[in-house]
Amino acid sequence: MFHWRWDFVWQILPDLLRATENTLLASVIGYAIALVLGLVFALAQRTPWQGLTWAVREAVEFIRSTPLVLQIFFVFYVFPQFGIRLSPWISGMMAIGLHYASYLSEVYRAGLDGVPRGQWEACRALNLSTGRTYFRIIIPQALPIALPGMGNYLVGIFKDTPMLSVIGVAELMHTANAIGSEYYRYLEPYTMVGLIFLAISLPTAAGLRWLEAAVRRALGMTK
Amino acid sequence: MSDQSYPLELTDSDIPMVRFANVTKNYGPLTVLDSLDLDIAPHEMVSIIGPSGSGKTTVLRMLMTLETINDGVIYVDGQPLTHMPRNGKLVPADESHMRKQRMNVGMVFQHFNLFPHMTALENCMEAPVQVLGLSKAEARERSVELLKMVGLEDKMGQHPARLSGGQQQRVAIARALAMRPKVMLLDEVTSALDPEVIGEVLNVIRYLNSEYQLTMLMVTHQMGFAKEISDRVCFFYAGKIAEQGSPEKLFGDPQNERTKQFLHAVLEAT
Numbered sequence: 001m002f003h004w005r006w007d008f009v010w011q012i013l014p015d016l017l018r019a020t021e022n023t024l025l026a027s028v029i030g031y032a033i034a035l036v037l038g039l040v041f042a043l044a045q046r047t048p049w050q051g052l053t054w055a056v057r058e059a060v061e062f063i064r065s066t067p068l069v070l071q072i073f074f075v076f077y078v079f080p081q082f083g084i085r086l087s088p089w090i091s092g093m094m095a096i097g098l099h100y101a102s103y104l105s106e107v108y109r110a111g112l113d114g115v116p117r118g119q120w121e122a123c124r125a126l127n128l129s130t131g132r133t134y135f136r137i138i139i140p141q142a143l144p145i146a147l148p149g150m151g152n153y154l155v156g157i158f159k160d161t162p163m164l165s166v167i168g169v170a171e172l173m174h175t176a177n178a179i180g181s182e183y184y185r186y187l188e189p190y191t192m193v194g195l196i197f198l199a200i201s202l203p204t205a206a207g208l209r210w211l212e213a214a215v216r217r218a219l220g221m222t223k
Numbered sequence: 224m225s226d227q228s229y230p231l232e233l234t235d236s237d238i239p240m241v242r243f244a245n246v247t248k249n250y251g252p253l254t255v256l257d258s259l260d261l262d263i264a265p266h267e268m269v270s271i272i273g274p275s276g277s278g279k280t281t282v283l284r285m286l287m288t289l290e291t292i293n294d295g296v297i298y299v300d301g302q303p304l305t306h307m308p309r310n311g312k313l314v315p316a317d318e319s320h321m322r323k324q325r326m327n328v329g330m331v332f333q334h335f336n337l338f339p340h341m342t343a344l345e346n347c348m349e350a351p352v353q354v355l356g357l358s359k360a361e362a363r364e365r366s367v368e369l370l371k372m373v374g375l376e377d378k379m380g381q382h383p384a385r386l387s388g389g390q391q392q393r394v395a396i397a398r399a400l401a402m403r404p405k406v407m408l409l410d411e412v413t414s415a416l417d418p419e420v421i422g423e424v425l426n427v428i429r430y431l432n433s434e435y436q437l438t439m440l441m442v443t444h445q446m447g448f449a450k451e452i453s454d455r456v457c458f459f460y461a462g463k464i465a466e467q468g469s470p471e472k473l474f475g476d477p478q479n480e481r482t483k484q485f486l487h488a489v490l491e492a493t
Contacts, residue, residue, distance in 0.1 A: 122336035125287050126350035126402060127325050136353065140340045219340035220382030 008188050012179050016192055019175035024200070026092065026171055027158040033097025034157065035150075038104030042112065043134070045105070063102040069163045071095040076167040092164040100157055104150065111146030112138060144216050151208035155201055172196060231308040233301040240265045240406055240438040241286065246295035248281055248462075255281050257462040258295070265405075268432055268439045270449035270470075273459035274485060279442045282459075283408040286440070287330045288321050299327045300405060329404030333411040335391045337383040343370060343394045344379040347401045355402070362401070369397035373427050389420025393427055400435075407431070409441040421445070428452070446489055450474050458482045 044056040063071070076091040086094070115138050123133040162173035176189035229244055239262035248256040256278045263269050271279040284290045286297060288304065296313060297304045306313040307320040316324070337346050347366035351357045357365070370379050373393035383391050392412055399407065409428065413421045425448055431437060432452055443449050449456055450470040457467040458479065466479040477483050 116336075118332060118334055118336035119338070121287075121289050122332065122338070124289060124325075125328075125330040125332075125399070127322055127354045128350060129322075129354075132353050136349065137338055141338075220342070220384060221339060 005185070005188060008183070008185060009192060012189055013192070015175055015179065016172065016189070016196065019170060019172045020196055020200075022169065023158070023161050023171040026089075026096070026161045026164060026169065027154070029093050030096035030100065030157050030161070031154050033093060034100035034104050034153070037097060037101035038108055041101055041105035042108035045109065046112070060102040060105055063099055064106075068095065068099045068160055069166060071099055072163055072167060088164070088167045088169045091167060092169050096157060096160065096164075100153055103153055103156075107146045107149035107153070108142065110149070111142030114145040115141045140219060144212070144219060144221055147208075147212045147215060151205070151212070154208070155204060158201065158204070159197065229296045229303075229306070229313050231311070231313060232303065233298050237264070238301040239263055239298070240267070240300055241440070242298040243282070244296045244298065246285065246297060247293050248278070248285060248290065249293045255462055256285075259462075259464070261457070261464065263406075263438055263440060265438055266436055268452060268454045269441070270453040270456045271440065271442045271459060272444075272446065272449060272456060272485075273465075277459040278462040279459045280410055283330065283410050283440060283442055286406070287328055287408055288325055299324055304328075326402070327405045328408065329399035329402055329406070330408040330410065331392070331395050331399050331412050333414050335383070335388075335395045335415075337391055337395055337398070339383050342380050342382055343375060343386065343390075343397075346383070346394055347398045350398070351401050366397065366401055369400050370394070372430070373397050374423070387420055388416045389423045392416065392424045396424075396427055396431070400431075404437075406438045406440065409439065409443070411442050411444065413443070413445060444489075446474070446486070458485065460485075 041056055041060055045053050045060075047053060072092060072095040075086065075095045076088065079086060079091070119137060119141065120133065123137050128137065161171050164171055165174035165177060168174065172193050176186075176193045179189045180186040233239070233242060241261075241263040243259045243261040246256060246259040247254065259282070261282075271282060273279050281290060285292050286299070286304070292305050296306050302324055303313055303316070304321070304324045305316055307316045308314075337343075338349065341349065344363070344366055347369060348359070348362040351362040351365060352359060355362075367376070367379065370376055373396055375390060375393055375397070378386060378390060378394075383394070386394065396412075412428075413424055416424065425445070428439075428441075428448075429452060432439065441449070441453075453470050455467060456470050456473045457464050458473065458477075458481070459465065460479075460481045466473060466477060466482045473482065474486065477486060
């Protein structure tokens with residue numbers, strides 16, 4: 001039987017904490033890409049050009065219907081055959097950013113659809129341009145609707161970063177694996193990884209709930 | 224568009240502020256407005272009454288370019304709104320032509336449609352700043368004056384959710400006026416209001432009618448108000464003007480059988 005060894009925990013903790021920095025960095029970069037690209041996907045589906053709408057919708061559907069880990073492998077191992085050679089970090093960020101952009105575009109879409117039609121009509125009656133209609137009137141109202149979904153996917157990305165270990169990004173899971181195979185002890189590294197994820201996820205979720213309330217307040221939408 | 228040719232602009236000696244020339248609107252197989260011809264003179268106050276589904280709200284929505292039209296041309300201040308001249312002919316207007324012509328028209332909606340994330344003052348300032356390019360100070364001055372006029376100077380910093388329906392509608396009127404339109408469209412502006420606040424909104428409209436040089440087109444179910452304030456009342460039935468005339472004539476001595484039935488039913492209910 002294994003028993004828990006605190007001295008081993010203290011020994012590996014510095015390595016795990018350093019890897020945590022990479023995990024957080026990957027989450028933040030991946031999420032930033034997904035936030036921007038997702039908005040592009042969502043708005044592209046609302047243009048008058050039928051062909052573009054169709055192409056983006058199909059692409060989003062395709063990305064959502066295939067596993068993230070496959071997409072990571074694809075970018076890292078298959079792209080080089082077409083002459084596109086990317087580092088593990090770049091490949092991973094591309095795959096995660098694209099994958100979550102397709103999810104976020106659906107969240108944005110639901111948010112935009114949730115804004116009453118009368119708001120669009122008021123913008124037209126006041127002669128606001130399309131850009132100003134979106135950025136000053138519609139998106140600020142879609143935000144409180146979309147925010148809970150957006151928050152879920154931030155936590156989702158964070159929890160999916162271990163998939164980057166398969167292409168050698170030195171995040172938490174990758175480091176824990178390396179420790180395990182070096183010392184033949186897996187209990188402490190994996191348990192610590194789980195605890196570190198919990199220690200970050202739980203406060204983040206709480207923070208997001210607070211943010212949702214704060215945004216509603218700032219937009220004057222408290223009832 | 225039919226073979227009939229429409230003038231590129233109106234050059235009559237007394238140009239109407241609004242002209243509907245043979246305007247037809249279909250929703251699929253359903254004809255909502257059937258070859259409508261209607262002129263509205265500058266500074267005229269015209270009320271549109273009629274049963275629901277008679278096309279009366281559609282008249283306003285077409286004039287605000289919220290709906291496209293299937294036939295005919297709408298002119299505002301002598302210029303085509305729904306069309307634009309190209310090579311000596313009228314072709315359907317593009318977005319930039321419509322944006323230019325739409326400046327003449329303002330609209331107040333049944334459900335207010337205020338921007339919920341902005342205060343009353345910000346609601347009024349938004350379009351003057353973003354569309355007319357006014358400085359914030361100029362837009363603020365203009366908006367404050369209008370909010371005072373509608374009696375809401377102490378509510379300027381409130382968001383719509385904190386205002387009563389009557390107050391929200393008065394903000395919406397101020398917001399539309401801030402763009403200084405020549406034509407003001409009022410679409411059942413008291414229908415969504417509690418009875419006790421209808422009066423405060425009607426008072427604002429009375430004031431507009433007496434103090435502003437506006438052309439107004441009002442769809443309403445308030446027969447007493449239409450009778451009191453209008454220069455002319457149009458009774459719509461099945462996508463056509465079944466009867467129109469002065470309020471005294473239309474309410475006092477209606478000629479059309481449909482008008483008589485409608486007025487009888489409406490007056491019965493109140």
